[in-house]
Amino acid sequence: MARAAHERAFSPPQQPQSPDISDALSARLFATRGLSLELAAPLSAEDMAAQAMEDASPTKWHLAHVTWFFETFVLKPHLPGYRLFDEAFNFCFNSYYEAMGARQPRPARGLLTRPSAARVMDYRAHVDEALERLAERGFETGSDLARLIEIGINHEQQHQELLLSDILALFAVNPLRPAYREGRARTSLSAVGEPSETCGSAAAGWISYDGGLVKIGHAGNGYAWDNESPRHDALVRPFRLADRLVTNGEWLDFMGDGGYRTASVWLADGWAKVNAAGWRAPRYWEEHGNGWHMMTLDGLLPLETAAPVCHVSYYEADAFARWAGFRLPTEFEWELAGATLPVEGNTLGTRALRPVPAGARGEASPRQMFGDVWEWTQSAYLPYPGYRPPEGAIGEYNGKFMVSQQVLRGASCATPDGHSRATYRNFFYPHQRWQFAGVRLAAEVS
Structure with missing residues (x-):
C-alpha cells in the first residue's frame, strides 16, 4: 500500500509532537489490546463462539479479526522475519477485504468452532509479542508504520463496541437472560457522577x-x-x-x-x-x-x-x-x-x-x-x-x-x-x- 494512499485515507497528526510520541503510541496500542481481553474476560468459551444473528459476530471472531488486522497490515510488511501464526487464519478472520482474498461468509462466522477460543488467545499472544518487538524499534512520527498502528488502534476500538453489542444480542435470545458481568445490582442507574x-x-x-x-x-x-x-x-x-x-x-x-x-x-x-x-x-x-x-x-x-x-x-x-x-x-x-x-x-x-x-x-x-x-x-x-x-x-x-x-x-x-x-x-x-x-x-x- 503506497504511502500516499494512507495520507489520503487517514489524517496524520498535524500538531507538534513531543519526543516521546513513539512511546505514547506504543502505550495506547497495548492498552487497547489489553482492553479487548478485559471485555472478553467475563465470557465462557461457549459464549465466545456463538453468533446471535447475521449482523453480529462471535466474540472469538472479533478478538481474532483485530489481531489478523495487525498481522496483515502491520507485522507482515514492517517486521522482517515475522512468522505467520497460521496461514488458514486469513480465510477465517478476514472480514470484507476483497484484496486480501476469500473469507468465511459473515453469516457463518458462528460455525467456526475451530480454532478454539484458547488458540485464538495464543494467536493474540503471538501477535502481541511481535508488536512488542516492533515497538522496540520505535514508531517514527508521521511514518506509514505509525499511521497503520493508529488505524489498528481505532479499528480495534470499533470492534470493542461491536463485541459488547453482539454479546447483548446473544444473551437477549438466551432464555436464562444472563448478565454479562456478575456483581452488578440489577437496579436502575442515575446519571453517571450526579443525580438525574x-x-x-x-x-x-x-x-x-x-x-x-x-x-x-x-x-x-x-x-x-x-x-x-x-x-x-x-x-x-x-x-x-x-x-x-x-x-x-x-x-x-x-x-x-x-x-x-x-x-x-x-x-x-x-x-x-x-x-x-x-x-x-x-x-x-x-x-x-x-x-x-x-x-x-x-x-x-x-x-x-x-x-x-x-x-x-x-x-x-x-x-x-x-x-x-x-x-x-x-x-x-x-x-x-x-x-x-x-x-x-x-x-x-x-x-x-x-x-x-x-x-x-x-x-x-x-x-x-x-x-x-x-x-x-x-x-x-x-x-x-x-x-x-x-x-x-x-x-x-x-x-x-x-x-x-x-x-x-x-x-x-x-x-x-x-x-x-x-x-x-x-x-x-x-x-x-x-x-x-x-x-x-x-x-x-x-
Whole structure:
C-alpha cells in the first residue's frame, strides 16, 4: 500500500509532537489490546463462539479479526522475519477485504468452532509479542508504520463496541437472560457522577442555532477516518436542537398512542419492516406482568423511563420524530452543535454499559451529545465533495459502504473513551437496531 494512499485515507497528526510520541503510541496500542481481553474476560468459551444473528459476530471472531488486522497490515510488511501464526487464519478472520482474498461468509462466522477460543488467545499472544518487538524499534512520527498502528488502534476500538453489542444480542435470545458481568445490582442507574434531574422526566429544552455557511469535516489535527474528509463548506439553515435525548418514558407515550400501528408517521420502507418483523417496541424490550423490562448487559431490568431510548432503528427514530411533530437533525446540524462541546459523557470508561438519564443543567448543553447512544440523523451516508477512496485494501474500509445507509453521530455507552469526536461519522442500515442507537429531535426555527 503506497504511502500516499494512507495520507489520503487517514489524517496524520498535524500538531507538534513531543519526543516521546513513539512511546505514547506504543502505550495506547497495548492498552487497547489489553482492553479487548478485559471485555472478553467475563465470557465462557461457549459464549465466545456463538453468533446471535447475521449482523453480529462471535466474540472469538472479533478478538481474532483485530489481531489478523495487525498481522496483515502491520507485522507482515514492517517486521522482517515475522512468522505467520497460521496461514488458514486469513480465510477465517478476514472480514470484507476483497484484496486480501476469500473469507468465511459473515453469516457463518458462528460455525467456526475451530480454532478454539484458547488458540485464538495464543494467536493474540503471538501477535502481541511481535508488536512488542516492533515497538522496540520505535514508531517514527508521521511514518506509514505509525499511521497503520493508529488505524489498528481505532479499528480495534470499533470492534470493542461491536463485541459488547453482539454479546447483548446473544444473551437477549438466551432464555436464562444472563448478565454479562456478575456483581452488578440489577437496579436502575442515575446519571453517571450526579443525580438525574427530576428523574429526567422534565420536558426537553431547545437550543437555537443561526446556521449559515459552516465548515464541515475534520480539520486535520489528530486522527480521523477518511470518511470525515475533505473539510468543506455546507449551508445550514437556522434550526433548533433538543437539549437532551428522547427517553424511554417518551417512547412509551409514542407506543401508547399507537405509534407502531399508525402508518401515516412511517416511511414506506419502515412501515413494511414494522409489519414484516412484527415490531411493537424497541429491541430488547419485554412486557411482563409487572410492566416493561429491557434486556441489558446486566441482565433483564425494569425499564428506566428517564433513561434515553436505545436499540431503535432509523425507521423508528424517524417515525417517533414525525409523531412528536419534529424531525431528526441532519449530520451537518449535529456537527455544528457538537463542535464546541467537550467530547465526554457516558462512554465505555464509566462502565455503566447502558444509557443513563440526563444530568443536571450544569453540564455542557446540548446534553448527552457524546455517550449513552449513537444518534440517528436524517443524512444518508454519502461521500463528502471531493472524496476519493484510498488505494489498496485499506481503501475498502469506508468508501465502498457509502450507499443505502444512514449517518449516526456522537458516541454510546459502549464506545471506548477517546474514540469519538464531533466529525465522527458512524453508519448503519436503516433497519438495524441491535446497536446502542437512539434519538435526538430537531426542528426549524419558527
